[in-house]
Amino acid sequence: MAKNYRVKLEKEHLIFSAAHFITFAGNICERIHGHNYRVYAEVMAPLDENQYVIDFIALRDTLKKITEGLDHHVLLPMNHEQIKVTADEREVLVTFEDRRWIFPLNDCVLLPVSNTTAELLADYIATELLERLTAKGVTQIEELEIGVDENEGQWGVVKLNGDEMASE
Numbered sequence: 001m002a003k004n005y006r007v008k009l010e011k012e013h014l015i016f017s018a019a020h021f022i023t024f025a026g027n028i029c030e031r032i033h034g035h036n037y038r039v040y041a042e043v044m045a046p047l048d049e050n051q052y053v054i055d056f057i058a059l060r061d062t063l064k065k066i067t068e069g070l071d072h073h074v075l076l077p078m079n080h081e082q083i084k085v086t087a088d089e090r091e092v093l094v095t096f097e098d099r100r101w102i103f104p105l106n107d108c109v110l111l112p113v114s115n116t117t118a119e120l121l122a123d124y125i126a127t128e129l130l131e132r133l134t135a136k137g138v139t140q141i142e143e144l145e146i147g148v149d150e151n152e153g154q155w156g157v158v159k160l161n162g163d164e165m166a167s168e
Contacts, residue, residue, distance in 0.1 A: 010040035118156025
């Protein structure tokens with residue numbers, strides 16, 4: 001019987017507070033609002049020479065840097081068909097139909113997503129985590145699951161494995 005090993009990291013400090021708004025049902029756009037997001041990571045990989053799936057400290061610290069980068073910012077989707085985001089060296093102009101917002105550039109994180117849903121935030125975090133861990137020489141991950149909780153039990157989750165991770 002084959003054995004699969006996985007670790008799960010869910011810590012109180014893996015949180016970020018951020019503002020966002022999403023669209024749904026075609027053309028309904030929420031008002032800007034915020035959440036205290038929580039994040040967990042689950043990694044599956046063969047055991048390494050230390051008998052680890054992954055070093056918990058490397059996973060924790062890398063994930064913490066990603067959440068710190070999102071903390072206390074307005075999260076904006078760069079790939080949305082109806083929400084237009086235009087940035088210059090000082091400000092970000094956001095428009096949706098007849099609505100318009102202007103934010104200081106330093107207060108925003110411009111994300112390569114089509115909507116700032118919990119699911120797509122999880123996907124963004126997973127992609128960033130894989131890139132950063134790979135840059136640190138961690139290449140044995142076979143499966144990565146990231147969960148983002150936006151409201152005490154409302155989780156958006158993404159699971160990347162095999163071919164999906166190789167194409168990241």
